[in-house]
Amino acid sequence: MGVLLSGRGSNFLALQQAISRGDLSAEIAVVVSNRDDASGLDAARRLGLPAVAVPKIGGASRHDHEQQVLAVLEDASVDWICLAGYMRLLSAEFVARFPRRIVNIHPSLLPSFPGLRVHEQVIEHGSRVSGCTVHLVDAGLDSGPIVRQTPVAVASDDDADSLAARVLAAEHDTYWRAMRDLTTRHWVLRGRRLCFLDGEPEGWPGA
Template sequence: MCVSWGSALAKARVGVLLSGRGSNFLALAEACRRGEVPAEIVLVVSNRPEAPGLAKAQELGVPTVAIPSKGLAREEHEKHLLAALHQAQVDWVCLAGYMRLLSPQFVAAFPNRILNIHPALLPAFPGLDAQRQAWEYGVKVSGCTVHLVDAGCDSGPIVVQRVVEVRDDDTPETLAARILEQEHIAYPQALRLLLTRRWHIEGRRVVFAREA
C-alpha cells in the first residue's frame, strides 16, 4: 500500500505540460483563480513551440517555456523538461493534452504527483483518438478519466471519472465536444480532492479518507 496525504495548508505549485490548445489548462487555471483548487500554476511547458496553449498561458501571465521534442531522444528531451520543472519548484505536474509518453525515470521524479486526463472511461479505449474508438465500438456511455500517471499508457490509478451518454445521432466530433465539457469539470475536481483530502493507494485504487 502506497500512502500519500493531501494538504490545503499551502498552495501547491503546479506545472502543466501541453501540446495543443490547452483548454484543460485554462479550466485548471480558472479553478485556481476562483480559489476552488488550492494551487498555483507556476509554469506551462510545451514540446511544440506553436502550441496555442502557450499563447493562452502568456496572456494569463503564467511563465511558459517551449522545449521542442522533435529530433531529440526522449532521455535528452526529458532532461531539459525536468530541469525546467525543478527550477520552477513544481510540486505537481498536470498533463493537459501532452502528446508524449513519459519515461519511468520521469515518473519517478514526481511519484504519485503527475495527473493526466483521458477522454474515455479507462481502462476502455486508452491511447490516441479515444472518442472515435468509443464511437466506433458502439458503446452507450463514454466519458473522461483523471488518473495518476505511471510508466504505462493511460494505466495509472483512477482518481475521478465522469460519464457521458453516447447518443444515436452522435458523431466522433459531437461526442468529443460533450466529453470535453466534462473534462473541464473533472480535472479541477480531481486535483482539489488530491490536495485537500487524505488519500492513499491500495493496489490500483485511490482511496480517499472519509470527511469529518
C-alpha cells in the same frame, strides 16, 4: 503546479479558471510544451504565467529531452504536474522523479479505450456511455490509478465530433475537482485503487 501541453491546452485554462474562482487552492508555476507553436503557451503568456517551449530537436534522445523538461519544472519548484493534452509518453525515469505527483486526464472511462482515436472507437463499438478519467500517471499508456471519472451518455446520432465536445466539457469540470481532492484530502493507494480515507469525493454517486 506545472502544466505540460502540446496544443491549445483547454484543460489547462479550465484549471486556471478554477484557481481564479477560488475553487482550487493552487498556483500554476509554469506551463511547458514540447511544441514551440502550441497555442496553449500563448494563452499562458496572456495570463501572465511563465510559458516555456522545450521542443525535441534533431537527434536528441528521449532521455535528453525529458531532462530538459524536468529542469524547467524543478527550477519552478513544482510539486504537482498536470498533463493537459501532452502528446508524449513519459518514461519510467521521468515518472520516478515525481512519484504519485503526475496527473493526466483522458477522454474515456478507463480502462476502456486508452490511447488515441478514443471517440471514434466509442462510436464504432456502439458504447452507450463514455466520459473522462483523471488518473495518476505511471510508465504505461493511460494505465495509472484512477482518481475521478465523469460519465457522458452517447446519443444514437452522435458522431466523434459531437461526442468529443460533450466529453471535453465534462473534462473541464472534472480535472479541477480531481486536483482539489488530491491536494486537500487524505488518500492511499491499495494496489491499483486510489482510496480516499475521509469518504468519497463530492459528487460521487454513492456519497
